[in-house]
Amino acid sequence: MSSVEVNGLSVSLGGRPVLSDVGLSARAGEWLAVIGPNGAGKTTLLRAMMGLLEARGEVLVDGRPARALKPRQRARLMAYAPQNPLLPAGLTVMDYALLGRTPYISYLGRDGRSDREVTESVLERLDLTALARRPIAHLSGGERQRVVLARALVQQASVLLLDEPTTALDLGHQQQVLELVDRLRLADGLTIVTTVHDLSVAGQYADTVLLIAGGRAVASGPVTQVLTEPLLAGTFGAHVRVGKGEDGRPLVNLVRPGTPPASEPASASEPASASEPASASEPASTSASASSSPSPSASASRPASPPSS
Ligand SMILES: Nc1ncnc2c1ncn2[C@@H]1O[C@H](COP(=O)(O)OP(=O)(O)OP(=O)(O)O)[C@@H](O)[C@H]1O
Numbered sequence: 001m002s003s004v005e006v007n008g009l010s011v012s013l014g015g016r017p018v019l020s021d022v023g024l025s026a027r028a029g030e031w032l033a034v035i036g037p038n039g040a041g042k043t044t045l046l047r048a049m050m051g052l053l054e055a056r057g058e059v060l061v062d063g064r065p066a067r068a069l070k071p072r073q074r075a076r077l078m079a080y081a082p083q084n085p086l087l088p089a090g091l092t093v094m095d096y097a098l099l100g101r102t103p104y105i106s107y108l109g110r111d112g113r114s115d116r117e118v119t120e121s122v123l124e125r126l127d128l129t130a131l132a133r134r135p136i137a138h139l140s141g142g143e144r145q146r147v148v149l150a151r152a153l154v155q156q157a158s159v160l161l162l163d164e165p166t167t168a169l170d171l172g173h174q175q176q177v178l179e180l181v182d183r184l185r186l187a188d189g190l191t192i193v194t195t196v197h198d199l200s201v202a203g204q205y206a207d208t209v210l211l212i213a214g215g216r217a218v219a220s221g222p223v224t225q226v227l228t229e230p231l232l233a234g235t236f237g238a239h240v241r242v243g244k245g246e247d248g249r250p251l252v253n254l255v256r257p258g259t260p261p262a263s264e265p266a267s268a269s270e271p272a273s274a275s276e277p278a279s280a281s282e283p284a285s286t287s288a289s290a291s292s293s294p295s296p297s298a299s300a301s302r303p304a305s306p307p308s309s
Contacts, residue, residue, distance in 0.1 A: 007057055009022045019041045022217050028158070075157065099151055
């Protein structure tokens with residue numbers, strides 16, 4: 001089990017500051033979601049944490065500077081599943097996932113039985129066994145995304161950095177992946193830092209949220225304090241309602257501008273007029289009634305989650 005802390009991380013790309021003085025802290029076993037608009041710097045943050053980009057500031061794993069760790073040591077502590085990795089076309093799914101065992105194999109050695117067992121078990125849990133012998137070049141986008149996650153899980157690191165791990169997945173596989181990551185977190189105390197665009201996923205799974213925009217931290221804290229209508233509307237420029245799932249965790253729904261709050265339903269014969277936009281001066285409602293938003297939503301609630309305390 002490892003904690004991870006980032007202090008004053010700044011990155012410039014192409015001569016332009018992309019991340020400025022960003023910090024975060026995740027206790028061992030915590031799930032932290034990094035959210036923010038397109039181009040906010042979320043991927044840059046994860047890449048800088050992994051030491052893949054030149055950065056100012058420090059990344060501490062269990063209080064030790066990540067920079068001081070040898071590559072194999074670091075790889076046993078931190079695994080990263082990038083959003084769009086370059087996948088070597090000739091490799092099969094099994095061969096690619098086995099690369100996650102590299103930090104455990106001696107320099108001139110080959111993967112052993114236990115490496116293959118770990119890999120096969122992860123492939124099975126991600127519904128990938130039937131694809132194990134297929135070249136990764138022949139996979140669909142969602143299958144590829146699960147293979148990239150598989151490689152990170154096969155690494156058995158105690159801190160997992162996941163960049164948008166479910167964007168290409170159908171609803172069933174989204175839930176399967178999120179539940180698997182959460183089960184590993186609970187069973188093995190994994191610390192999860194994931195970027196995510198689906199704010200309901202952040203609300204359902206994360207303990208804490210870091211909201212960034214323009215390369216700077218805008219807010220951070222428990223999900224209920226960051227996933228609020230005023231903060232999200234102000235940062236994303238979107239009309240949202242924040243309701244509560246059955247377990248009391250936040251569900252974030254997009255609503256069409258001009259849609260009245262669920263507590264004041266428009267008559268079926270009088271649809272809300274697009275010419276009556278929601279007043280910007282009206283404070284955003286955070287009432288639980290917003291969860292019964294009239295708009296259809298594909299936000300998935302966590303299956304059989306216990307009520308949050
Ligand atoms: N190699 C690069 N050179 C110059 N600018 C870059 C480079 N890579 C990324 N950027 C810029 O850095 C900013 C942050 O990019 P980043 O990919 O971290 O954003 P993001 O929050 O992950 O976005 P998204 O939600 O769209 O995935 C963007 O403005 C992007 O154009």
